Amino acid sequence: MITQIFEQIKNADKILIISHISPDGDTLGSMCALKLVIGEKADMLVQNMKDGGGVPDVYKFLPGIESAKTLKTVGDTHYDLIITVDVASIDRIVQPARKIFDSCENTICIDHHKTNKGFAKINVNFPSASSCGEVLYNIFTEQEIEITKDMADCLYVAILTDTGCFKYETTSVHTFEIAAKLVSLGVDSADLASRCYDNKPKSMVMFQAHFICNAKFLHQNRLCYTTIRERDIEKFSAKDEYTEGICESLRSINTVEVAFVMKEIDKNAVKVSLRSKFVDLTKITARFSGGGHWRAAGCTIHKSLEIAQRLLIEEIEKHLLEPRQD
Template sequence: MVRNVSAVISEIEQAEKILVCGHIMPDGDCISSVLSLYRGLSSLGKKVTPAVDWKIPSIYMGFPHTDKLVCYSPDLELPDLMIIVDSSSPDRIGGFQRVLKTHVRTVLIDHHKTNTYFGNVNWVSPNYSSTAQMVFRLMQVMDVNFDEELALLNYLGIATDTGFFRYSNVNSTVFEDVACLVKYGADPAYVARVILENKKLEEFYLERDALDNLKVSCSGKFAYSFLEKRNFDRYGLSEDEFSGFVSQLRSISTVEVALFASESFKGEAHVSLRSKSYFDVSEVAKAFGGGGHERAAGFTLTYDNDLQEALEEVIEYISERLEER
């Protein structure tokens, strides 16, 4: 067994009260990893609190136990151990960063290349498709019993972080592990339906607006677009409720790098970056204070005036590096 995995298990064994914490702007991998550990470690007799310091996007509410997820509160009863999943740096866990300043032991389980190793024990492995896959391996070693519900929760993260088994992070171990989860009762068609076929009509209107803002440059290699707060307001949707547009941009045949920015409120936008085969977008995200993977990364952009104006610097940064190749 990998040394870090033994260290993770030893921390878990020594703890009674465990807080399992995911990242802000949660995605499927985050919710899956938090809730799988919640279910799995509870079944071993631990007192587990699942936590994400953010509003949970409504599509995930179709999964069990999402109602148990707690946000940060100053009244939080400190656990013996905080397990942080799918989070590359302290800012990603929102208010739970405060727990890092206490005596509470911390374990990181993560697959981001840009991880800053901020836990007492850090099991960080970019070779894994998803944190959910690491959680699967961990719970197998710990002899956790996988029922249908746990299998479904665990499957969710592997499916979503691999773009439903399409991305370059897919290898044979992914299929081996999800084959086990499907045997245990996870329903791939249910997960695909809930995640992929659950769009609000207003999201299509937002996609139309995003298409209006689409620009392609660098001889077709770079596609980018954005949505401003007023676009979301027009259809009464919040930024969290929009599944994004960056993967559509990457699907253009000539495109290597795709960028999509969505304004949460005036002065702040989330920027999503994707690449297709060779450009390392995690380096760009890191340069602007974020992080991620080689083919999928992101960061928060803050600015005084206009989003489009603020994006120019990022666009120039990427274009220069793309033109070099």
């Protein structure tokens, strides 16, 4: 199957690499690494939730990311091949990117989510991998592709961010071996960690502090959540990435087993990010056609914020009553 991928890349004249909606370090780092392998005939498309927004500021240092197209600028270019990276389901591709994807004869999905059901013509999915960056590293080494310093930086950021600085349970011995190899190729691990985690604008920190302070608790503080309305986004002039990290902060509270952040997209849709310590979140997000990982998942609920909140809490409560899955 890996050989098929590179045959299609070789035979294609114009290729589009697509991130998932609300891009994080894994999808962006993986996209940039793959672009560096393919070269000039590949375009990158960054999908962001609001107003066709582009690359989150924190990741603008990634090699080659400045050439990425957005939902506003992708246009109607015809592509012979489309490759998605770190995209768990077709719902994570929005218009007009979805139209471009559906019209393309040759599509490839490279991923690591256990909830991925395989929506492309060729699907390469390794749920045991820590990140899409780890999957790509394995593919590149299997194909004896030389990993340059720029590629190493991209892959390291992908792995670093999707393992939560190597602390999530998907971080394996092999993950650490890959990280060590990338450092041996010139990656400055301290610098990349600082760029990803110690580089927030003041407005983002104040935005996050506000919604953390307004968090609500249920079930003896085992469930914690905060909600962000459209008007809050406007009030704080918040970018899409400003919510990144809030859910992790809520989960870090010692009594909390499940945390979620609910962000209003419009009057009839909300985006939800969930984090847990003990609960399998994929069982919860599946109820709302979402997906993700055991301890980190998400979904979009096409209801008003109030109704969505009630439905989600009811679903979480079912699983909080189950025995812990340590």
